[in-house]
Amino acid sequence: MKTHALSASALRGEGLTSQRARDRLVAHLREEGIKDLRVLDAIRRLPRHLFIDEALASRAYENTALPIGHGQTISQPWVVARMTEALIERGVPQRVLEIGTGSGYQAAVLASLVPQIHTVERIEELLRKARRRFRQLGIENLRSKHDDGNLGWPEEAPFDAIILTAAGEGIPQGLFDQLAPGGVLVAPVGPSGAQTLLRLTRDAQTGEVLPEDLGQVSFVPLLGGLV
Numbered sequence: 483m484k485t486h487a488l489s490a491s492a493l494r495g496e497g498l499t500s501q502r503a504r505d506r507l508v509a510h511l512r513e514e515g516i517k518d519l520r521v522l523d524a525i526r527r528l529p530r531h532l533f534i535d536e537a538l539a540s541r542a543y544e545n546t547a548l549p550i551g552h553g554q555t556i557s558q559p560w561v562v563a564r565m566t567e568a569l570i571e572r573g574v575p576q577r578v579l580e581i582g583t584g585s586g587y588q589a590a591v592l593a594s595l596v597p598q599i600h601t602v603e604r605i606e607e608l609l610r611k612a613r614r615r616f617r618q619l620g621i622e623n624l625r626s627k628h629d630d631g632n633l634g635w636p637e638e639a640p641f642d643a644i645i646l647t648a649a650g651e652g653i654p655q656g657l658f659d660q661l662a663p664g665g666v667l668v669a670p671v672g673p674s675g676a677q678t679l680l681r682l683t684r685d686a687q688t689g690e691v692l693p694e695d696l697g698q699v700s701f702v703p704l705l706g707g708l709v
């Protein structure tokens with residue numbers, strides 16, 4: 483099959499050079515304050531260059547966001563690491579929902595750390611490419627759908643953790659309702675240029691929500707409708 487031939491050659495090319503580049507990236511992330519060894523190890527193992535177009539592949543292990551088409555970006559590795567850390571810090575969630583599949587990189591990082599990941603993307607072509615990558619890498623504990631992530635994935639709720647990788651003015655209520663008691667939601671919130679990374683934890687007993695500010699970030703906007 484064509485995809486398998488592609489995958490084999492992609493993985494052959496994925497030799498020492500890219501492993502060294504990934505080791506360097508991980509060393510840099512540690513210097514920049516990422517501490518969770520599970521997260522660092524996931525990033526050390528996952529070939530980020532397979533999640534971007536070949537023309538940009540030589541920059542795959544820079545700590546920077548890169549364009550993936552349709553005006554969207556694969557997030558900066560530090561941001562992926564920080565959000566993943568925030569999500570699993572108080573225990574590994576069983577079922578995770580991601581809004582904004584994009585390249586699929588964040589979802590693939592999560593798939594190597596949690597039992598079950600669901601991811602939603604509104605741009606069909608990006609989702610198609612991401613699915614090809616998941617297949618190439620043999621990722622099986624992941625389901626994806628083409629939909630408006632503002633609605634979440636009600637048929638599959640509740641989720642122990644929800645991660646948004648696009649920034650809205652607030653957290654859509656429908657999404658919040660799909661968070662299990664004791665669950666944690668990590669999301670960038672606010673207008674372009676003034677976004678804050680928030681972690682909201684829903685208390686298992688009282689249902690009360692504890693908000694934490696995890697610092698300034700820069701994300702593409704959370705939009706509505708399908709493309």
Ligand code: SAH
Pocket residue numbers: 554555556557581582583584585586587588589602603604605608629630631632647648702703704705706707
């Ligand atoms: N997690 C991605 C980041 C991609 S950028 C990665 O690792 O590459 C954010 C993504 O969110 C974009 O692909 C954008 O199309 C998507 N997005 C924005 N609003 C959305 C919505 N309402 N529902 C689903 N996806 C959305």
